[in-house]
Amino acid sequence: MPKQEKQLEVNLRFSYGEREVLKNVSFFAQKRELLAIIGPNGAGKSTLLKCMVGILKGKGYVRYNGLDLTKLPAKERAKYITYVPQNSLPEFAFTIEEFVELGTYATGGDVKKALKLVGMWERRREFITNLSGGEYQLVLIARALAQGSEIILLDEPTSHLDVNHALQIMELLTRLKDEKIIVAVMHDLNLALQYSDKLMLLHNGSIEWSGEVFELKEDILERVYGVKAKISTIDGKPILLAALE
């Protein structure tokens, strides 16, 4: 009998004062299935990731293999789950190596291996402040990899990147998904359609729809985003086209 796959099981609610930002968001994720969270601005996507990793305190649970990560102290939790924040310009001139080393704080992970995975080992002595947005994103991912946790959450890993780096990042995530549980908030619907296995559509703090990538239908998008769009297929992958009248 095959060994039971370790699963990430999430059920979260969160409010800022009176305003409910997440209303009972409940889902599963596992290895080999890259999960993309999509949805319009203000849907609660970033908030969801922040609650999962412990930056915000939500109500509910984040269970990994049955263990509730929200109950753990930060240093212990970091062994299981990590988070790649939205790409913003670095302010402090750490070298790439020093920066990635920050990821090993809780776990004592492998900096060299992480940097080699993203192809930045040779450039480890360069300052992060001199990197382009795409290169910095790779280094941010390396920092999460150095942490060695099996769950990686990413907040818009391809935003503001040129197509070359965006594809490079998505290819990297595809390579990683056999060993890690990957949950990524994606702004670019086409990249989400192309690279993810499962989709979860958030709208006003609730899951509006979720399922396999090829199950996404045009009417769902129209309902949530309020625009007409056409989903076509190229090489067996769905692609989103603007439906101009």
Place this chain on the structure above:
Amino acid sequence: MKKVIILIIASVLLMFLGIAFGSVSISFSLILKSIIYGVKMEISKLLFVFGVEPLKELDTTYFTIIWEIRLPRVILAYLVGLSLASAGVATQALFKNPLGDPYILGISGGAAVGASIAALFFPRYMSIFALLFALLSVFLVYNISKVDGHIPVDTLLLAGIAFGFFAHALTSYLLYVGKERIHNAIFWLMGTFNGATWSDAKLVLFSSLLGFSFLMYKWRELNLLLFGEEAIALGLDLSFYRKAIIFVVSLLTAFAVSTSGIIGFVGLISPHAMRLIFGPNHRKLLPASALFGGSLMVFADLLARILLKPSEIPVGIITALFGAPFFIYLLMKRKRGELYA
């Protein structure tokens, strides 16, 4: 490593200059003799329990000047500089901002109020009042900023600034009504090492060793603090370490201020200057800033003593007078990575 050795050599050299210069000139050999004899004397006092006869103080003017006046003064100046610079490094990590200053938490404002009150009513207890009011102020600012057991750093910053203005108004009022009676406080408010004693130096030695060792031991956490809430995902107990850093910064700054008054700019400039050379990694930045801060303070005190010889300028005037332009120079240099090797 080479750069750190340069800093250490500079420290020793400046301390020696600080001892050598003064209104009475004393020869190099007499200075060394006095220091060696003084150290022997202290050791013999410690060995008293083992039946060693303690040495008596030498009854010569030069020994008194070196051992009782100049040495404690230079050591106190160095330790105060070291304390303020270390506290500055930690404050800048706490606020994620290289322009942070240890006085921002309301410590200097509170200490000034305490010293002024003491000058009016209990002139002998100025240091103790300064210390108590400094700690009380941090406590106030801290509690004003607290939300659900957490400390949002932007609120902390604003509360500290607001409190600073309030304390400044109180101090001005006390100075206004106190007039002549408060003359001592005025000198203290401008910062001075005049009249430093061994007990001052020992007090600050205690607080600076404790505070600096803690920060050095936690250099990884200081690095992570720079990333704010992101650091939680990397495993940092952010809420705990913010509180711990506030506590340690208060300890370092309050003891420094209570012995020597309000000496500005050293806590701001030292980490900033060292960051340009050593980078933001606290493993190097913290010890470098501490060494630099100590040396800078001894140097400033030296200038305070010799610029208007034989009278003395409060050292706080020197640090601000030279510190502000130097700081502006650093700001203009502040293009990313410009000074990195």
